[in-house]
Amino acid sequence: MTQDKIVQTVWREDALTALAIRAFKGLGLPHADASDVVKVLVQADLFGLSTHGLSRIESYGERLQIAGINATPTITVQSPAAALRLVDGDNGVGPLVGMRTLQAAMEAARQCGIGMAFARGSNHFGPISPYCLFAAEQGFASIIGSNATTTIAPWGGSDARLGNSPLGFGVPNPGGDPFLLDMAMSVVARAKVRNAFKRGENIPDTWATDRAGRPTTDPGEALDGFLLPIGGHKGYGLALLVDMFAGLLSNAAYLTHVKSWVDAPDEPQNLGHFFILIDTRMLGSPQWLTERMMDFANILHESPAADPAHPVIVPGEIELKKMTKQKESGIVLEPSVVKLLQQHAAHSENLL
Amino acid sequence: MTQDKIVQTVWREDALTALAIRAFKGLGLPHADASDVVKVLVQADLFGLSTHGLSRIESYGERLQIAGINATPTITVQSPAAALRLVDGDNGVGPLVGMRTLQAAMEAARQCGIGMAFARGSNHFGPISPYCLFAAEQGFASIIGSNATTTIAPWGGSDARLGNSPLGFGVPNPGGDPFLLDMAMSVVARAKVRNAFKRGENIPDTWATDRAGRPTTDPGEALDGFLLPIGGHKGYGLALLVDMFAGLLSNAAYLTHVKSWVDAPDEPQNLGHFFILIDTRMLGSPQWLTERMMDFANILHESPAADPAHPVIVPGEIELKKMTKQKESGIVLEPSVVKLLQQHAAHSENLL
Numbered sequence: 001m002t003q004d005k006i007v008q009t010v011w012r013e014d015a016l017t018a019l020a021i022r023a024f025k026g027l028g029l030p031h032a033d034a035s036d037v038v039k040v041l042v043q044a045d046l047f048g049l050s051t052h053g054l055s056r057i058e059s060y061g062e063r064l065q066i067a068g069i070n071a072t073p074t075i076t077v078q079s080p081a082a083a084l085r086l087v088d089g090d091n092g093v094g095p096l097v098g099m100r101t102l103q104a105a106m107e108a109a110r111q112c113g114i115g116m117a118f119a120r121g122s123n124h125f126g127p128i129s130p131y132c133l134f135a136a137e138q139g140f141a142s143i144i145g146s147n148a149t150t151t152i153a154p155w156g157g158s159d160a161r162l163g164n165s166p167l168g169f170g171v172p173n174p175g176g177d178p179f180l181l182d183m184a185m186s187v188v189a190r191a192k193v194r195n196a197f198k199r200g201e202n203i204p205d206t207w208a209t210d211r212a213g214r215p216t217t218d219p220g221e222a223l224d225g226f227l228l229p230i231g232g233h234k235g236y237g238l239a240l241l242v243d244m245f246a247g248l249l250s251n252a253a254y255l256t257h258v259k260s261w262v263d264a265p266d267e268p269q270n271l272g273h274f275f276i277l278i279d280t281r282m283l284g285s286p287q288w289l290t291e292r293m294m295d296f297a298n299i300l301h302e303s304p305a306a307d308p309a310h311p312v313i314v315p316g317e318i319e320l321k322k323m324t325k326q327k328e329s330g331i332v333l334e335p336s337v338v339k340l341l342q343q344h345a346a347h348s349e350n351l352l
Numbered sequence: 353m354t355q356d357k358i359v360q361t362v363w364r365e366d367a368l369t370a371l372a373i374r375a376f377k378g379l380g381l382p383h384a385d386a387s388d389v390v391k392v393l394v395q396a397d398l399f400g401l402s403t404h405g406l407s408r409i410e411s412y413g414e415r416l417q418i419a420g421i422n423a424t425p426t427i428t429v430q431s432p433a434a435a436l437r438l439v440d441g442d443n444g445v446g447p448l449v450g451m452r453t454l455q456a457a458m459e460a461a462r463q464c465g466i467g468m469a470f471a472r473g474s475n476h477f478g479p480i481s482p483y484c485l486f487a488a489e490q491g492f493a494s495i496i497g498s499n500a501t502t503t504i505a506p507w508g509g510s511d512a513r514l515g516n517s518p519l520g521f522g523v524p525n526p527g528g529d530p531f532l533l534d535m536a537m538s539v540v541a542r543a544k545v546r547n548a549f550k551r552g553e554n555i556p557d558t559w560a561t562d563r564a565g566r567p568t569t570d571p572g573e574a575l576d577g578f579l580l581p582i583g584g585h586k587g588y589g590l591a592l593l594v595d596m597f598a599g600l601l602s603n604a605a606y607l608t609h610v611k612s613w614v615d616a617p618d619e620p621q622n623l624g625h626f627f628i629l630i631d632t633r634m635l636g637s638p639q640w641l642t643e644r645m646m647d648f649a650n651i652l653h654e655s656p657a658a659d660p661a662h663p664v665i666v667p668g669e670i671e672l673k674k675m676t677k678q679k680e681s682g683i684v685l686e687p688s689v690v691k692l693l694q695q696h697a698a699h700s701e702n703l704l
Contacts, residue, residue, distance in 0.1 A: 080634040081465025083435045113433025114468045116630060141601065143495070143628075157655030157664040169593045171601070179596060181589040206558060213658030231582025237533040237667040240652075241521045244531060248644050249493065249523070249635055255651045276495075276628065278468060282432040283601055292600050299607045300592075303509030306565030312509040315589040 007338050010330035017042050020054055023341040024093075026348030027064045028071030033096050040095035043130035045331050048322035052127040055337045059124070059261065060093055061344060068266040069093055069123055075100050077117075083108045085117035086250070091268040094125035098273060102131050105275035109140055113282045118250035119273040124148075124261065128168030129182040129319060131275070135170055136178035140277040142170040145242040147252070147272055149260045152186065153226040155236035158213030160226060161256055165242035170316075172280055175290030177297070180316030185239040186227035193222045247272040359690050362682040369394050372406055375693040376445075378700030379416045380423030385448050392447035395482035397683050399671035404479040407689045411476070411613065412445055413696060420618040421445055421475055429456050435464035438602070439471040443620040446477035450625060454483050457627035461492055465634045470602035471625040476500075476613065480520030481534035481671060483627070487522055488530035492629040494522040497594040499604070499624055501612045504538065505578040507588035510565030512578060513608055517594035522668075524632055527642030529649070532668030537591040538579035545574045599624040 011019075017038055024034035038054075045053035063069040073092030077085055077100070085104035089097030101119040108115025128144050135142040148163030164184045171179040187207050196203045197219035205215040208222035216222050229235025247254030252272025259269045280289055297314050305311045326332070363371075369390055376386035390406075397405035415421040425444030429437055429452070437456035441449030453471040460467025480496050487494040500515030520534040539559050548555045549571035557567040560574035568574050581587025599606030604624025611621045632641055649666050657663045678684070 081631065082463070083467075084465035084630075084634055086635075111434070112464045112466075113436035114464075114466055114628070115435075116466045118635075141597070153658075154652045154655045154664040156657055156659065156662050157652070158658045159655050161651055161655050169589075171593075171596045179592070181593055183583070183586045183589065187583055204558075206556075209658070213656075230586050231535070231539055233667070234535045234582050237521075237535065240531070240667065241523075241533055244523045244648065245493070248648055249630070249632065251636065254644075254648060276466070278436075278601070279433065280601065282436055283438070283470070284603065292606075296596065296600055296606060299513055300506045300509070303506045303511050303513050304565075305508055306505075306510045306561070307508065310508050312506045315585075315592065 007335040009333050009335055009338060011333060011338075012330055013042065013046065013327060016045075016054075016331055016333070019341050019345055020057075022345035022348045023057060024344070026344035026346070027061055029093065029096075030072065033072075033093070036099040037093050037095040039134075040098060040126045040130045042331070043133065044127050045333065046323040046326050047127070047129055047319035048326075049127045049129070049319070050332075050334070054341065055334065056124070056126065057337065057340050057344065061340065063123070063261060063265050064093070066266045068261070068264075068268070073097075077104050079108075083112035083115045085115070087117055087119040089119055089122040091121050091123070091270075094123040094271070097122040098125035098131060101273055101275050102134060105277045106135070106138060106140060109277040109279045114276070114278045116277075117275045118246075119275075120250045120252035120270060121268065122146075122252070122271045122273055123269050124271065125273055127182055128166050129170075129180050129316070132168050132170030132180050132182065133178065135277055136172035136180070139172050139174070139279060139281045140170075141172060141280050142168070142278070143276040144168045145246045145274055147243045147247040147254060147258060149258055149262070149269070150256055151190075151227065152229060152239065153209065153213050155229070155233045156213070158211075162236075162239050162243060163258065164227060165239050165246065167238065167242050171293070173290060173293035174286035176294055177314075177320050178316060179293070179314065180319060185229045185235045185242075187230050187235075188227070190223075190227060193219050193227075197223060245274045250274060359687040361685050361687055361690060363685060363690075364682055365394065365398065365679060368397075368406075368683055368685070371693050371697055372409075374697035374700045375409060376696070378696035378698070379413055381445065381448075382424065385445070388451040389445050389447040392450060392478045392482045394683070395485065396479050397685065398675040398678050399479070399481055400674035400678075401479045401481070401671070402684075402686070406693065407686065408476070408478065409689065409692050409696065413692065415475070415613060415617050416445070418618045420613070420616075420620070425449075427452050429469075431460075435460045435467045437467070437469035439469055441471055441474040443473050443475070443622075446475040446623070449474040450477035450483060453625055453627050454486060457629045458487070458490060458492060461629040461631045466628070466630045468629075469627045470598075471627075472602045472604035472622060473620065474498075474604070474623045474625055475621050476623065477625060479534055480518050481522075481532050481668070484520050484522030484532050484534065485530065487629055488524035488532070491524050491526070491631060491633045492522075493524060493632050494520070494630075495628040496520045497598045497626050499595040499599040499606060499610060501610055501614070501621070502608055503542075503579065504581060504591065505561065505565050507581070507585045508565070510563070514588075514591050514595060515610065516579060517591050517598065519590065519594050523645070525642060525645035526638035528646055529666075529672050530668060531645070531666065532671060537581045537587045537594070539582050539587075540579070542575075542579060545571050545579075549575060597626045602626060
């Protein structure tokens, strides 16, 4: 308790970035690679997505230490066509492979107006919205997806054969806030089921199934079963599509071929991602796009709220507000995350 | 009743195609354009999607007859970048603009590996799965979307400000069935609410809201209200993204700017679409893709069914089976649709 009090848990972005880079260098990454990884994870924390931010130092760090993730990968990029890129991540840290793939897709999109990069040989690459933001800041609209360890049953099936694959989108707004949407395919995260279980409450039968694949209102049975996808067969189809683009077409693993980092932390997962970027500067002027983006958001905001306490919002609004606030008043971190960063950073200094 | 009996309601594909082309020529379309429109609509009927097939001759026909849709548009295609195409449909029949936009995207994707075509100045373009099938038959994976007349409230709002925008995906399988997914963003179609109302049954509170935007289990209140999107804010975000790509970036109308074809059938809707195509032949050999597609489907099919009467299926399976069956035994149509086709076709013969 008293120990927690002496750990600084509110950080300025630049100081936190510097600490986190030292931490990943302590785990064996070259400076430039550590910097790319940290850019994604700090952005996640700025957005308030703390479960996908620097807290991942724990799982990434464990796997780096047992060589389950390659700290010094040789990442290669092929160009099978003018607007296509095939990235082999060589089992590097996910956000590093993600940033290299984003850059490859940007290069292709600058040349051709639209560009697509596929990644194979990757690992968990953080949340998607940071990549969508970085793309939007450079004028690119984006569709980005990744496959994931299998945790969801096929629609009507009864064992885990697909991942809760995340899918994200961004549209730039040169004169204001971009549109950012980052979603997984389950109705709710498993944590919500766990919280209901702790409180002894029932859950809606649309959230999850029991272990036999039957919808359940019992959170205990649900924790032994599978999360349900949004819209039933629709979310099931979307999750499959993401895996087909991110895993099947990228020549990575897919479905049950994706190794679990929990069950086999020392083995390469061969996760895959895809990045589709569209250069909006080729579609019209910044003024044209700004006017349309502002008008689009206004039309939505002006719908009278069903509950006056909760006005209508546009995707990305919550994350961007959180970012503005934390850029001003500091980024809030869990003490355990700070301690872990400092431990790995100390190792980095010992290496000098 | 007896009149219905003399109308032929099961048609061979080639005979039905010939009749439907004559019908659209009777409505003023040139032969080649009528042929493109019919290709999409007959494919919809082959898939069993009869609400989006030749039955649309009714609404398309009414609007063509009052010049709400342009029977002889001059469709233009611009290339602002090597892999981008901007199509202006000049208020032509939707599936005609859709087919031209598909062709433009294919041309771009053949050149660059991935291609994207935006359409503006369009109308309702049928279901999406026919376009995904045509793309898959030529080796292209696809992401295709369209905006639509506003029928859905923003998440937490209380008036109709966005469309139930359809989004579709396809992945080719050179040696077997392609993956085809075609979905709107509502949990259920309005027809399902109407059916519950007729039967005097309650509906789940996840299907729709009343007119004030509050979730309801009363189908009568729901019919005065709004359909709810899949996954709540997730489906809301997806529907917005489709409209941003199909309407905002294409320079078409979007959100409440889209005119309703029911309220203003004589005015151009300025609907928009987008087609993203990926040439899978640049990613690997047909053997490589076939093997992975077969393995992918097998993994899903092998999940034990929660209900043995309903084995696990892969998106597109139902439609492709229906197509195979109807190609053999004939396409089933409503008598009223056949009569309307014959009436318009007769007008075509009078024009000769």
